[in-house]
Amino acid sequence: MIRVDNLFKRYGSHEVLKGISFEVKKGTVYGFLGQNGTGKSTTMNILAGLINYNQGKVIINDLDMKLSRKKIIKQIGYLPEEPKFYPYMNAYEYLKFIGEISGLTRKEIYKKTGELLEKIKLKKDGKRKIGGYSRGMKQRLGLAAAVYNNPSILFLDEPSSALDPEGRRDILEIIQDLSDNNITVFLSTHILSDIERVSDEIAILDDGNIILQGSLDSLMSKYILPVYDIELESLNPQLESKLLTYQWVDKLKTDKNIMSIYVNDQEKAKDQLLKVIANSNIQVLSYNKRKSNLEDVFIRVVNKNEKL
Amino acid sequence: MKSFKAYVKKEIIEGFRSYRFLVLLLTMVIFAVLNPLMLKLLPILLAGQFPEEITQLFNITQFFAVQNYIKDISQIINIVVILTLMGLLVDERQNKTLVFPYSKGVLVTGIITGKSIVYSVVLLVCIFLGFCINYYYSSILFIEEPVNIIDVLNVACLFSIYYIFIVSLIICLGSFLKKKLFVGISSLGISFILSGFKNITNLRNFLPSNLITLAENILINSSTDQSYTESMIITIVAVALYVVVLNLTAIYRMNKVEII
Ligand SMILES: Nc1ncnc2c1ncn2[C@@H]1O[C@H](COP(=O)(O)OP(=O)(O)OP(=O)(O)O)[C@@H](O)[C@H]1O
Ligand SMILES: [Mg+2]
Numbered sequence: 001m002i003r004v005d006n007l008f009k010r011y012g013s014h015e016v017l018k019g020i021s022f023e024v025k026k027g028t029v030y031g032f033l034g035q036n037g038t039g040k041s042t043t044m045n046i047l048a049g050l051i052n053y054n055q056g057k058v059i060i061n062d063l064d065m066k067l068s069r070k071k072i073i074k075q076i077g078y079l080p081e082e083p084k085f086y087p088y089m090n091a092y093e094y095l096k097f098i099g100e101i102s103g104l105t106r107k108e109i110y111k112k113t114g115e116l117l118e119k120i121k122l123k124k125d126g127k128r129k130i131g132g133y134s135r136g137m138k139q140r141l142g143l144a145a146a147v148y149n150n151p152s153i154l155f156l157d158e159p160s161s162a163l164d165p166e167g168r169r170d171i172l173e174i175i176q177d178l179s180d181n182n183i184t185v186f187l188s189t190h191i192l193s194d195i196e197r198v199s200d201e202i203a204i205l206d207d208g209n210i211i212l213q214g215s216l217d218s219l220m221s222k223y224i225l226p227v228y229d230i231e232l233e234s235l236n237p238q239l240e241s242k243l244l245t246y247q248w249v250d251k252l253k254t255d256k257n258i259m260s261i262y263v264n265d266q267e268k269a270k271d272q273l274l275k276v277i278a279n280s281n282i283q284v285l286s287y288n289k290r291k292s293n294l295e296d297v298f299i300r301v302v303n304k305n306e307k308l
Numbered sequence: 309m310k311s312f313k314a315y316v317k318k319e320i321i322e323g324f325r326s327y328r329f330l331v332l333l334l335t336m337v338i339f340a341v342l343n344p345l346m347l348k349l350l351p352i353l354l355a356g357q358f359p360e361e362i363t364q365l366f367n368i369t370q371f372f373a374v375q376n377y378i379k380d381i382s383q384i385i386n387i388v389v390i391l392t393l394m395g396l397l398v399d400e401r402q403n404k405t406l407v408f409p410y411s412k413g414v415l416v417t418g419i420i421t422g423k424s425i426v427y428s429v430v431l432l433v434c435i436f437l438g439f440c441i442n443y444y445y446s447s448i449l450f451i452e453e454p455v456n457i458i459d460v461l462n463v464a465c466l467f468s469i470y471y472i473f474i475v476s477l478i479i480c481l482g483s484f485l486k487k488k489l490f491v492g493i494s495s496l497g498i499s500f501i502l503s504g505f506k507n508i509t510n511l512r513n514f515l516p517s518n519l520i521t522l523a524e525n526i527l528i529n530s531s532t533d534q535s536y537t538e539s540m541i542i543t544i545v546a547v548a549l550y551v552v553v554l555n556l557t558a559i560y561r562m563n564k565v566e567i568i
Binding site for chain 1: 314
C-alpha cells in the first residue's frame with residue numbers, strides 16, 4: 001500500500017512536485033503517466049527512499065518514509081530509469097552482489113540468481129561482462145536486481161523503453177505475474193499501450209500536479225468518446241437529421257457512404273444507435289466502433305489542457 | 309557486516325579488473341628494482357666521460373642505495389596512489405552505481421570501511437613488497453655499509469600508515485566533491501601543503517607527512533633515540549585519529565547525499 005499526501009519537491013527555485021496526492025492499493029498495477037520532465041522519476045525516487053522531499057507525507061506499507069526509511073527500503077524494489085551496474089562484473093556476479101547486500105544466504109543467492117537469469121532470458125549471456133550489454137539487456141538485468149529481495153511493492157521507471165517487442169511482452173507478462181502474486185507495481189512509461197494492457201489504475205502528472213486519476217476502465221468510458229462508423233447502402237439526409245436530434249449524438253460526419261457518428265454517452269449509443277438506424281429501413285453494410293485508446297485520453301488531457 | 313563483505317568482494321574484483329592493483333604493484337616493484345640498478349650503472353655510464361678520480365667519489369653503499377630509494381619513492385607513490393585511487397568513491401557517485409545498492413538498503417558504513425580496508429591492505433602489501441625487493445637488490449649490488457632489514461621494515465611500516473591516511477583522505481574528499489579530477493587535485497594539494505608545514509616544530513608531530521620524515525631518518529637515527537620515538541608515537545596516534553575521523557565524515561556524508 002502506498003499513500004502520498006500533498007507531496008512537494010523543489011530543486012532550487014524550480015518546483016517539480018506541487019502537492020501531489022494519491023493512493024495505491026495492494027496488488028494493483030498503477031500506471032504513472034506524464035510528459036518528459038514532469039516529475040515522474042522524481043516521484044519514484046522519493047517513493048523508493050533515494051531522495052528527500054520538501055513537504056508532504058509518504059506512507060508505504062503503513063510506515064512513514066521520514067521515520068522508517070530503512071525498513072521501507074527492505075520491502076520495496078526499484079528499477080531506475082537508467083539502471084547502472086559495475087561494468088566489469090558479469091550478470092551472475094552482479095546479482096550475487098545484490099543478493100549479499102539484501103542479506104540472503106549463499107544457498108538462497110545461488111538458487112535465486114539462476115532462476116532470475118532464466119526469467120529475464122539472460123542465462124546465455126550471464127557470464128559476459130555487463131559493460132558489453134545492450135540497453136535492453138541492462139534493463140532486463142535491472143528488473144532482476146529490482147525483484148531480488150522479493151519486494152511487496154515494485155517501482156518500475158520506464159521498464160520497457162529500451163526493449164524490443166518481444167522484450168516488452170516479456171516484461172508485461174512478468175508484471176502481470178507479479179500482480180497476480182499480490183505484488184503492487186508502480187509503473188511509469190511513455191508507451192501507453194503497455195500501461196493500457198497491464199494497469200488497473202492510472203494517474204496523469206502534468207506540471208507538478210496530478211490532473212487525472214482513476215481506474216483505467218472508468219477513465220476510458222468517461223473520457224473516451226466513441227465513434228461509430230457505419231457503412232450504408234446509400235446516405236440518407238433524413239436519417240442524419242434524425243440522429244442529430246438525440247442528446248447522445250455529438251457530431252456527425254459523412255464520407256462517401258460512410259457515416260461517422262461521434263457520441264458522448266457510450267451506454268445510450270450502444271443501446272439505441274442500431275435501433276434508430278434499423279427503423280429508417282436503410283441497409284447497413286457494416287457497423288464498426290472505432291477503437292480509441294489511452295493515448296487519446298492522454299493527449300486530450302495533457303496537450304489540450306482541458307479542464308476535467 | 310553483509311554490506312561490508314559484499315563491498316570487500318566487489319572492491320577486490322574491481323581492483324583486479326580495472327588494473328588498479330596491478331598499477332600499484334608494478335609501480336612499487338619496478339622502482340624497487342630500477343632504483344639500485346641505476347645507482348649501480350651510473351658510475352659505469354659516467355666512466356668514459358669523467359676522469360677516474362671523480363667517478364671513484366661515487367662510492368655507493370647499501371645504506372646510500374636504500375636511503376635514495378626512500379627519498380625517490382615517497383614522491384612517486386604519492387602521485388601514483390592519488391592518480392590511481394582518486395575515483396575510488398567519486399566514480400560511484402558520478403556513474404550512479406550506488407543506486408541499486410542503496411535501493412537494497414546497503415549500509416554506508418560497509419561501503420566506506422570496505423573500500424578503506426581493501427586499499428589500505430593492498431597498499432600495505434605493495435609497500436612492504438617494494439621495500440623488501442629494494443633491500444634484497446641493494447644488498448646484492450652494494451656490499452658496503454649493510455642496512456638492517458628491521459629498519460627497512462620500520463620504514464615500510466611508516467610509509468604504509470601514511471598511505472592509509474591518503475586512502476581515507478581520497479575517500480572523504482570523494483564524498484564531498486563531484487569529479488574525480490577535483491579529488492585528485494585537492495588530495496595532491498593537501499599532501500603537498502602538509503609536507504610544507506614540516507618545519508614548524510610545534511605542529512610537526514601532528515602532521516601525517518611527519519611519518520615520511522621519520523621514515524627518512526630511521527636509517528640515520530638509532531631507534532633508541534628518545535625524542536625520535538616520542539615523535540613517532542605522537543604522529544602515529546594522531547594519524548590513526550585522522551583516519552577514523554575522515555572515514556566517519558565520509559560515512560556521515562554518504563548517508564546524507566543524494567546518490568541519484
Ligand atoms: N537533480 C536535479 N537537479 C535539478 N533539477 C532536477 C534534478 N532532477 C530532476 N530535475 C528536474 O525536475 C524535473 C522533473 O524531472 P524528472 O526526471 O522527474 O522527469 P520525468 O517525468 O521522469 O521525465 P522523463 O519522462 O523525461 O523521464 C525536470 O524539470 C528536471 O529538470
Ligand atoms: Mg523519468
